[in-house]
Amino acid sequence: MDWQALALSLRLAAITTAILLAVAIPLAALLVLGRSRWLAALEALTALPLVLPPTVLGFFLLVLLGPRTVVGRGITALLGHPLAFSFSGLVVGSMIYSLPFAVQPIVAGFSAVETSLVDAARLLGAGPVRIVYSLLVPLARRSLLTAIVLSFLHTVGEFGVVLMLGGDIPGATRTLSIVLYNQVENFDYASANRTAAMLLALSIVPLALIYAAGKSRGGRRA
Amino acid sequence: MRKQIPVLLLTILSVSLACAQTPLRIAAAADLQPVLPPILEEFRQATGVRAEASYEASAMLTTQIRNGAPYDVFLAADLGYPQRVVDAGLAASAAPVPYARGTxxxxxxxxxxxxxxxxxxxxxxxxxxxxxxxxxxxxxxxxxxxxxxxxxxxxxxxxxxxxxxxxxxxxxxxxxxxxxxxxxxxxxxxxxxxxxxxxxxxMPRNLYPPIEQGAVVLRNATRRQAAEQFLQFLLSAPVQGQLAKSGLTPVK
Missing domain, CATH: 3.40.190.10 (Periplasmic binding protein-like II)
Incomplete structure (x- = not known):
């Protein structure tokens, strides 16, 4: 087992999930509480990574954010190196790639909160920030948990984006799914079996726990 | 509308007839991607056989072939990978045929x-x-x-x-x-x-072992004859000359 790759995958997933959560809560609140007609377009945009092939994303990050564009040169100046072939590049890629897995459960959770509660809070003078953090977040905590677990696992299982802009550097961009791919390509099926079993266990255990938590409360309400 | 139906049926018929003739499927090393397309076109003009190529690293193609990918010919970037295909009993010949050398x-x-x-x-x-x-x-x-x-x-x-x-x-x-x-x-x-x-x-050639590129026709080829024909075509003098212009050293 490649422990370095396992640690890297877990670190990538943890950092991505933490940043995503900070982005997804305000975004979901805007989508649920907002009134603008443009929100439908914004919601579509956040769902885009669900349907786009990860290779498209990898290509954009490699070429559009590469050192040959203005944006890319800015990033290179800021980080001291191009986004490609670096851990920070994988974090950016993973955030885009896993965005819908964070936003959609939270939107569902926030939408399930009774509108009369939100209206009452407004009448009592609560601002949007207060409504989100004192009302929506506590009431939708199970959706938040789902969002956390799904974005974490989706990032652990990420492959296409990493393959396109990773460069297979041990400790920086060689994640567990890349190790599995290498093992299969190098005809090392015994190791590939172990890596695949590890990825499977990493995914099934947390998922089973979430669904078990949902069942024990006797309902599917978010 | 009714008049158009026979035309439509005819179109469907001719399209399906065209599809019935499956193309020659080539598993090609990634360095051939800039080289092979014009050669495939010339092969089609010379023999009427349409060929399609998939470009990947040689090891990946070997894995695919060992797992039953339906290719007719394998053009690798070395002799070792096609040899593995031979060893697995999946080639039509006893050894890979060198067709070019890479630089x-x-x-x-x-x-x-x-x-x-x-x-x-x-x-x-x-x-x-x-x-x-x-x-x-x-x-x-x-x-x-x-x-x-x-x-x-x-x-x-x-x-x-x-x-x-x-x-x-x-x-x-x-x-x-x-x-x-x-x-x-x-x-x-x-x-x-x-x-x-x-x-x-x-890079000076004495710094690395030669990149001897080998080809094999696959045993389960659906178009075995066309595959052998393509290999002959690849080894013919004009095509070898063309390889030289594209960055490969001819073997003949």
Whole structure:
């Protein structure tokens, strides 16, 4: 087992999930509480990574954010190196790639909160920030948990984006799914079996726990 | 509308007839991507056989073939991978046929603010990222590591190497500016796109074992005859001459 790759995958997933959560809560609140007609377009945009092939994303990050564009040169100046072939590049890629897995459960959770509660809070003078953090977040905590677990696992299982802009550097961009791919390509099926079993266990255990938590409360309400 | 129905049926019929003739399927090493398409077109004009190629690293194609991928011919970038196909009992012949020899070059973009490519450049610390193909599965990657090792630079450069899936991606990493320099195939360096944007230095041939490229016809080929015909075509003098212009050294 490649422990370095396992640690890297877990670190990538943890950092991505933490940043995503900070982005997804305000975004979901805007989508649920907002009134603008443009929100439908914004919601579509956040769902885009669900349907786009990860290779498209990898290509954009490699070429559009590469050192040959203005944006890319800015990033290179800021980080001291191009986004490609670096851990920070994988974090950016993973955030885009896993965005819908964070936003959609939270939107569902926030939408399930009774509108009369939100209206009452407004009448009592609560601002949007207060409504989100004192009302929506506590009431939708199970959706938040789902969002956390799904974005974490989706990032652990990420492959296409990493393959396109990773460069297979041990400790920086060689994640567990890349190790599995290498093992299969190098005809090392015994190791590939172990890596695949590890990825499977990493995914099934947390998922089973979430669904078990949902069942024990006797309902599917978010 | 009713008048159009026979026309429509006729169209469907002719399209399905055209599809019934399955194309010759070629598993081709990634360094052949810039080379093969015009050759396939000439083959179609000469014989009427339509051929389609998939380009990947040789090891990946070997895995696919061993798992039953429906190819007719395998054009690898070395002799070892087609030999594995032979050993697995999946080839129609007892040994791979060499059809060309590959050349490794050091390539940089003209706008990279680096001195022109040379062996000296490999010692230049301004080269922060050097792209190579994966040495475990791409013959050009293996040649790149061998060349760096002969120069005594491999250990020093190791932290700065970025490994691409195949030689095509290694070229794309450096062409997109994400890597500063790349050890790529001459076939990639000679494409119009890359001659326009960069320059190359031919790595001395004594630095790495020759990239002897071998081909096999597969035992389960659905178009065995056309496959043998294609291999003969590839080894014919005019086509070998064409390979030479595209960056491969002919074997004949």
């Amino acid at each position: 490794l070059v050091l390539w940089t973009r003209k706008d990279a603010h680096l001195p022109p490519p040379s062996l000296e450049l490999l010692r230049n610390l301004a080269v922060k990222r050097l792209s190579i193909a994966n040495p475990e599965r791409a013959p050009y990657g293996r040649a790149a590591v061998a060349a760096l090792t002969s120069l005594g630079l491999y250990e020093a450069l190791k932290p700065r190497l970025v490994t691409a899936e195949n030689i095509g991606q290694a070229a794309q990493f450096v062409d997109s500016g994400n890597a500063d320099a790349g050890l790529i195939s001459l076939t990639a360096a000679l494409t119009p796109r890359m001659t326009a944007s960069g320059s190359y230095f031919v």
